[in-house]
Amino acid sequence: MITVEEATQIVIENSRFVPDEMVPFQKAVGRVLQAEDIMADRDFPPFDRVSMDGIAIKFERFENGQRKFSIEKTQAAGAPQLALEDEACCIEVMTGAMLPQGTDTVIRYEDLSIHDSIAGVETERVEARQNVHRRGSDRREMDVILERGALLSSAEIGVLATIGCTEVRVSGLHRACILSSGDELVEVHETPLPHQIRKSNVHVMAAVLGTWGLNADLLHLPDDPTAIETTLRDCLKNYDVLLMSGGVSMGKFDHLPEVLEKIGVRKWFHKVSQRPGKPFWFGSTNSTVIFAFPGNPVSSFMCLHRYFQPWLRASRGLQPIENQYAVLAEDYFFKPDLTYFLQVELTNSPDGRLLAKPVTGQGSGDLANLVDSDAFMELPLERQEFKAGEAFPIWRFR
Ligand code: AMP
Ligand code: MG
Numbered sequence: 001m002i003t004v005e006e007a008t009q010i011v012i013e014n015s016r017f018v019p020d021e022m023v024p025f026q027k028a029v030g031r032v033l034q035a036e037d038i039m040a041d042r043d044f045p046p047f048d049r050v051s052m053d054g055i056a057i058k059f060e061r062f063e064n065g066q067r068k069f070s071i072e073k074t075q076a077a078g079a080p081q082l083a084l085e086d087e088a089c090c091i092e093v094m095t096g097a098m099l100p101q102g103t104d105t106v107i108r109y110e111d112l113s114i115h116d117s118i119a120g121v122e123t124e125r126v127e128a129r130q131n132v133h134r135r136g137s138d139r140r141e142m143d144v145i146l147e148r149g150a151l152l153s154s155a156e157i158g159v160l161a162t163i164g165c166t167e168v169r170v171s172g173l174h175r176a177c178i179l180s181s182g183d184e185l186v187e188v189h190e191t192p193l194p195h196q197i198r199k200s201n202v203h204v205m206a207a208v209l210g211t212w213g214l215n216a217d218l219l220h221l222p223d224d225p226t227a228i229e230t231t232l233r234d235c236l237k238n239y240d241v242l243l244m245s246g247g248v249s250m251g252k253f254d255h256l257p258e259v260l261e262k263i264g265v266r267k268w269f270h271k272v273s274q275r276p277g278k279p280f281w282f283g284s285t286n287s288t289v290i291f292a293f294p295g296n297p298v299s300s301f302m303c304l305h306r307y308f309q310p311w312l313r314a315s316r317g318l319q320p321i322e323n324q325y326a327v328l329a330e331d332y333f334f335k336p337d338l339t340y341f342l343q344v345e346l347t348n349s350p351d352g353r354l355l356a357k358p359v360t361g362q363g364s365g366d367l368a369n370l371v372d373s374d375a376f377m378e379l380p381l382e383r384q385e386f387k388a389g390e391a392f393p394i395w396r397f398r
Pocket of ligand 1: 180181182184185197198199200201202245246247248249251254293294295296297
């Protein structure tokens with residue numbers, strides 16, 4: 001049986017690029033910028049920008065002792081630049097406006113008293129060029145503003161909007177299919193008979209894929225090898241990645257491994273020395289990568305986060321996330337010779353450490369426990385005793 005590290009390496013080596021595509025910038029969240037760096041189309045900000053409502057003056061006047069300024073006119077945001085005609089006067093200015101020609105300093109309303117169109121300055125603390133956001137102080141025209149390979153989040157959408165980038169070339173979307181398996185499963189809207197349960201894994205997977213912008217198709221495999229074979233043959237033609245849950249363990253009706261091999265899928269591994277998720281089966285063809293997770297909801301959930309998401313990152317050209325660590329809050333024992341993925345609740349201690357409190361339940365089927373947990377803590381296979389205060393890697397899912 002292979003280790004978690006070996007399995008991870010094989011999964012990542014099987015990452016698959018799909019062709020880039022152009023998308024409207026509003027749809028680019030979660031995608032990776034491809035093909036080119038994005039440059040600033042003009043200076044940021046594009047003009048000396050007033051950053052407080054108040055008056056604009058020539059600082060020299062204030063420096064020489066002048067405290068009362070007659071208001072010549074008003075410079076609004078969105079209006080072409082005005083000019084101060086008399087240096088002894090001022091122009092009322094609004095946030096976002098161009099700084100009027102002939103002025104260099106803005107004094108905010110809070111430091112003024114205005115009567116009969118005369119602004120009196122009520123503070124001695126005025127500095128040259130204050131409250132002016134200088135043209136080009138953030139970025140210069142043609143500066144690289146987003147680098148190729150950047151993961152686009154809401155912040156990047158704002159940058160794309162600012163520079164007028166209506167369409168952007170990004171990593172393509174994998175065609176994904178999620179398959180449930182097992183004759184005991186019924187749809188969510190159905191009322192299960194005593195021997196049935198509702199499908200949950202496939203919806204958990206669909207929700208996670210949704211956060212990556214992937215709209216997966218959902219299919220079902222009954223516990224019948226012929227039907228499984230027909231559906232899977234079709235899937236291999238139509239999808240870049242298949243995510244399955246159930247049917248890969250030692251049971252009499254766990255047909256997936258034999259059918260997958262029969263239809264020509266190369267098996268990379270079956271079984272990983274881990275709990276939960278030991279029966280994880282992984283394979284590929286030239287065109288499709290197949291993750292077949294065990295059906296226990298916690299097993300498939302853990303494998304999804306520990307193996308599938310890193311694969312998807314790599315397949316989109318992203319660097320792996322650096323390991324995150326937390327400190328175990330209580331002693332924990334785990335005897336079997338397996339890497340244990342302990343469900344933990346994370347809290348911050350007053351000394352700034354991230355603490356992981358074990359959320360112990362009824363083993364790998366205990367779905368309800370997941371709502372009380374924030375992460376899996378990865379406890380190494382070669383040890384059996386884990387002491388409070390020791391740090392181990394965590395895989396957050398919240
Ligand atoms: P299996 O891996 O097929 O032996 O299934 C292990 C356990 O997981 C069984 O109790 C199944 O009923 C359950 N299970 C399998 N698939 C799902 C699913 N999509 N949603 C919820 N539970 C499932
Ligand atoms: Mg089953």
